[in-house]
Amino acid sequence: MLQLSSLSDIRQHTEKLRRESLKIGFVPTMGALHQGHLSLIKAAKSQNDITVCSIFVNPTQFNNAEDYRLYPRLLENDALLLAEAGCDVLFAPSAEEMYAQKAKLSFDFGDLERVMEGAHRPGHFNGVATVVSKLFHLVKPHQAFFGQKDLQQFAIIQQMVQDLSFDLELVCYPIIREADGLAMSSRNRRLTPEQRAVAPRLYEGLQLLQARLREVPVAQAQQEAVAFLGTFPEVRLEYLEVVDAHTLQPVQEISSAPRVALCLAAFLGEVRLIDNLLLQP
Ligand SMILES: Nc1ncnc2c1ncn2[C@@H]1O[C@H](COP(=O)(O)OP(=O)(O)OP(=O)(O)O)[C@@H](O)[C@H]1O
Ligand SMILES: CC(C)(CO)[C@@H](O)C(=O)[O-]
Ligand code: BAL
Numbered sequence: 001m002l003q004l005s006s007l008s009d010i011r012q013h014t015e016k017l018r019r020e021s022l023k024i025g026f027v028p029t030m031g032a033l034h035q036g037h038l039s040l041i042k043a044a045k046s047q048n049d050i051t052v053c054s055i056f057v058n059p060t061q062f063n064n065a066e067d068y069r070l071y072p073r074l075l076e077n078d079a080l081l082l083a084e085a086g087c088d089v090l091f092a093p094s095a096e097e098m099y100a101q102k103a104k105l106s107f108d109f110g111d112l113e114r115v116m117e118g119a120h121r122p123g124h125f126n127g128v129a130t131v132v133s134k135l136f137h138l139v140k141p142h143q144a145f146f147g148q149k150d151l152q153q154f155a156i157i158q159q160m161v162q163d164l165s166f167d168l169e170l171v172c173y174p175i176i177r178e179a180d181g182l183a184m185s186s187r188n189r190r191l192t193p194e195q196r197a198v199a200p201r202l203y204e205g206l207q208l209l210q211a212r213l214r215e216v217p218v219a220q221a222q223q224e225a226v227a228f229l230g231t232f233p234e235v236r237l238e239y240l241e242v243v244d245a246h247t248l249q250p251v252q253e254i255s256s257a258p259r260v261a262l263c264l265a266a267f268l269g270e271v272r273l274i275d276n277l278l279l280q281p
Contacts, residue, residue: 001083003090007098007138010091014052014140022049026141028132031055031092032072032186033081036176040145041085043173052089052139053082059095061127066270072189091139098134105130109156115248116263117152117274120238128153129160136161141168149175149183151261151276152248175275177203183275195268198234205229205240206262206277213254213262213279218242229266236267245278254279 004010017024025048027040037053044051055078062068075092082090107129112118118125136144146154154172161170176184181203182196191199205225212221222242229237241264243250244257254260263276 001079001087001090003079003092005092005094005097007093010052010089010093010138013089014138017050018140023143024048024139024141025051026135026139026144027051027053027087028135028144028146029053029055030057030071030186031078032074032189033078034176034184034186034188036147036149036184038081038085039176040147040173041082041087043171044143044145045086047171048143050088051086052091052141053087054091054093054135054139056091056093056095056098056131056135058098058127058131060099060130061124063121063123067272070190070270072186091135098131105133107160109159112152112155112159112248115152115243115250116239116241117150117265118156120265125153125156129156132157133160133164133166136166136168143169143171145171145173147175148172148278149185149274149276151245151263155246155248181207183273185273187271187273190271191268195234195271198232199268199273201229201232201235202264202266202273202275203277206264206275209240209242209262210277210279213242213260218252218254229264234268238265238267238272240264 025044027044029037057071079090107126113125158170180200182200205228208228209221209225212224226240229235241250243261245259245261251257260279261276265274
């Protein structure tokens with residue numbers, strides 16, 4: 001596996017790949033890789049000639065300095081996992097080089113970013129859009145792969161790709177879970193054993209909400225799921241929403257949207273986790 005860190009090296013390399021008419025699949029990550037990331041690498045490999053993975057803990061998308069400082073950084077081990085998974089290129093730039101620019105880019109995603117993650121993490125999606133647009137310019141992928149775990153991020157990136165006329169296909173893959181249902185996340189590494197034991201309740205809350213939505217109105221089902229999660233003192237729920245999976249706006253009735261998503265964010269101690277579930281149509 002080729003490992004590159006400078007912007008000019010990755011640009012030259014992907015230009016060469018493009019000249020050779022090779023199809024490039026791209027998986028952007030922040031590292032501390034797990035099976036969720038590796039499922040995206042596998043998908044990228046199966047549909048492309050060359051798979052590029054980026055690892056960059058992007059400072060501009062963190063709204064909490066401690067969260068940035070404590071984000072797990074395991075580059076050496078990640079490189080081994082990627083090589084084993086058959087990834088062709090690892091791009092791991094420095095923050096200094098990525099942000100040597102003078103201009104601070106500014107995006108406005110309207111209602112899409114006024115809910116959930118956008119509402120609770122000010123500036124987060126501006127940072128995501130900034131770094132992903134820079135990465136797309138550098139890597140020049142034909143396809144880029146993302147996880148459904150960051151459902152709102154995917155919607156924002158879809159909008160960005162359309163608005164900035166990027167010539168690439170976005171692909172979204174399902175959430176990979178631990179055996180007990182907890183969505184895999186790099187931040188799970190930061191949980192204490194006690195917090196880790198309670199963490200699967202988040203997905204159980206979503207499953208309860210899903211089951212109750214078949215029987216009672218949205219507001220009541222939501223209240224019951226919030227009450228369920230409230231019985232675990234370690235869980236500090238930030239939001240639990242029933243939304244239109246495309247617009248991400250809350251729905252009052254599940255029949256009012258073609259696809260409905262159940263989304264939550266919660267703190268276990270200082271660790272903030274997100275999860276979601278798409279209702280079957
Ligand atoms: N459990 C998962 N299953 C499938 N894809 C995932 C999973 N977790 C993350 N991803 C996807 O991997 C890509 C990189 O995500 P990222 O590096 O932020 O990992 P993460 O585990 O979500 O970390 P964290 O949530 O702690 O920031 C994103 O597209 C994300 O949606
Ligand atoms: C897309 C991304 C790599 C941008 O930093 C990040 O938000 C992530 O890992 O989901
Ligand atoms: N996967 C989303 C990255 C973040 O939490 O900043």
